[in-house]
Amino acid sequence: MEVSGVAPSRRSLSLDQFQKEGSSDAQVQSFELGLYDDNDGHNNHQFHSMNALEILRETVRILRCNSSSFMIIAALLICPVSAIVLSNVFVDQSIVKRLTIRLLLVAKSSGLPLRPFVKQSCHHLSEMAIASAMYFPLFITLSLLSKAAVVYSVDCTYSRQNIDVSKFIGIMSKIWRRVVSTYWWACMMIVGCITLFCVLLLAICSLLSVIGFPPALNLYAGILVGLVFSVVFANAIVICNIAIVISVLEDVSGPQALLRSSILIRGQTQVGLLIYLGSTIGLAFVEGLFEHRVKTLSYGDGSSRIWEGPLLVIMYSFVVLIDLMMSAIFYFSCRSYRTEASDAESQSILETISISDESVGVQ
Numbered sequence: 001m002e003v004s005g006v007a008p009s010r011r012s013l014s015l016d017q018f019q020k021e022g023s024s025d026a027q028v029q030s031f032e033l034g035l036y037d038d039n040d041g042h043n044n045h046q047f048h049s050m051n052a053l054e055i056l057r058e059t060v061r062i063l064r065c066n067s068s069s070f071m072i073i074a075a076l077l078i079c080p081v082s083a084i085v086l087s088n089v090f091v092d093q094s095i096v097k098r099l100t101i102r103l104l105l106v107a108k109s110s111g112l113p114l115r116p117f118v119k120q121s122c123h124h125l126s127e128m129a130i131a132s133a134m135y136f137p138l139f140i141t142l143s144l145l146s147k148a149a150v151v152y153s154v155d156c157t158y159s160r161q162n163i164d165v166s167k168f169i170g171i172m173s174k175i176w177r178r179v180v181s182t183y184w185w186a187c188m189m190i191v192g193c194i195t196l197f198c199v200l201l202l203a204i205c206s207l208l209s210v211i212g213f214p215p216a217l218n219l220y221a222g223i224l225v226g227l228v229f230s231v232v233f234a235n236a237i238v239i240c241n242i243a244i245v246i247s248v249l250e251d252v253s254g255p256q257a258l259l260r261s262s263i264l265i266r267g268q269t270q271v272g273l274l275i276y277l278g279s280t281i282g283l284a285f286v287e288g289l290f291e292h293r294v295k296t297l298s299y300g301d302g303s304s305r306i307w308e309g310p311l312l313v314i315m316y317s318f319v320v321l322i323d324l325m326m327s328a329i330f331y332f333s334c335r336s337y338r339t340e341a342s343d344a345e346s347q348s349i350l351e352t353i354s355i356s357d358e359s360v361g362v363q
Contacts (some may be wrong), residue, residue, distance in 0.1 A: 049337035050329075052274035059325045062157050069153050069163045070321060077146035078317040081138055086290045086316060090134045091127065099126040110202045111209025111218045118219070136187075144183050144244075148172060150324040151248040158332065178253030179244065185254045186240035193236050197229040231273075238265060238272035245331040264334045272330060279323035286316045 050058065063070055084090065103122040104114060112118055132139075149168065156163045172179075204225060205218045243261040247253050252260055265272055290312045294305050 049268065050271075050333045052271050052278070055271070055275065055326050055329050055333060056278075056322075058329050059322055062154060062325060062329070063322075066153060066157055066163060070150070070325070073146055073149045073153065074317050074321045077142050077149060078320050079313060081135075081143050081146070082317040082320060083313045084138065085131070085135065086287065086313060087295070088127075088131060091131050096123070096126045096130050099130065106202065107205075110205040111215060112205050112222060113215040113219055115219065118222075140180060140183060144179060145172070146320075147244050147324055148175075148179055148248050150321065151245050151328045154325060154328040154332075155249060175248065178251075178257075179247045181253045182243050182247035182257045185258060186243055189236055189240060189258060190233075193229075193233050197225070197233070200229075201225050234273050234276050235269065238269070238276055241276075241327045242272070242331055242334070245328050249331070264331070264338065268330070268334050268337050271333070275323070275326050275330060279319065279326070282319040283316065283323075286312055286319060290316070 100119075100123045103126060104119065107118055107122060108114055152168050152171065153163050201222055204221055208218050208221055209215075239258060239261045242265060243257040246257045246260055246264070250257075250260070290309070294309045294312065
């Protein structure tokens with residue numbers, strides 16, 4: 001597939017429409033849908049729905065097409081966040097330890113045996129909660145801005161427009177409020193999923209403990225609930241990622257963006273889950289390397305930290321960049337899939353009507 005001329009579902013989501021239509025609020029609301037007539041289709045390559053591997057290949061093609069722009073986004077917006085997140089410099093370990101102890105007490109009171117797996121899970125949950133709270137201002141500024149910049153760059157590539165920093169700043173000044181609103185609702189959705197999981201886990205384990213089941217069975221029940229939660233949580237992350245893309249390219253925000261995202265990915269959920277799984281594995285791998293080779297002195301005299309630390313930060317930032325690009329491309333793929341499904345449904349209806357007319361004529 002050629003990257004330089006793609007028209008998703010015969011409609012190019014061009015942010016360049018913003019500059020052409022002016023800066024009034026009424027006109028800004030429609031900038032995200034730069035509609036082109038079907039007669040102009042010869043200028044653009046037809047976009048089609050893709051699987052996870054094809055989305056990865058398309059990501060590489062777009063990255064090669066506008067490598068300088070994406071590298072600047074990674075260097076200025078993604079790398080600083082990655083360095084802080086990996087190092088955990090602002091996370092107070094004493095607070096993490098106290099929260100871990102409280103979670104362990106709650107787990108013990110519910111009947112869960114304090115196995116090493118349970119202790120590690122409580123510590124990881126505590127560290128994640130404290131880190132998310134401490135880094136939230138960073139996530140809602142630099143991290144969110146990097147997501148919007150990647151979406152803008154991908155859209156410019158598909159609409160064959162030059163990536164203009166001044167134009168992007170002007171666009172973001174108009175749509176920043178709705179992007180932040182969508183991100184805020186996405187955060188509440190994720191926190192709600194985690195809270196619901198903890199409540200259900202404690203309730204089920206407490207119920208089994210009251211009935212008289214052994215602690216080992218409580219642990220297996222907890223693992224089963226955790227597996228179910230993993231699938232639900234992955235779906236929530238996919239919906240939130242696409243909602244951010246929607247809030248940049250379309251005039252919807254907040255709960256409406258989340259609802260549109262959940263509708264848009266129907267039929268393509270498996271592709272989104274595979275993308276999330278690949279990104280999660282990549283990020284976890286780099287985090288593990290950073291933990292054992294930089295934060296923990298496991299070998300040598302520690303002099304390798306000087307070059308291994310920055311290298312792992314760059315690797316982590318690159319994985320984040322690829323994940324953001326794949327989310328944007330997945331949005332276009334889902335739009336195309338919905339259009340293809342609608343066309344197929346319309347065609348089947350027309351065929352049914354034609355067959356009915358023919359049968360009436362025969363009678």
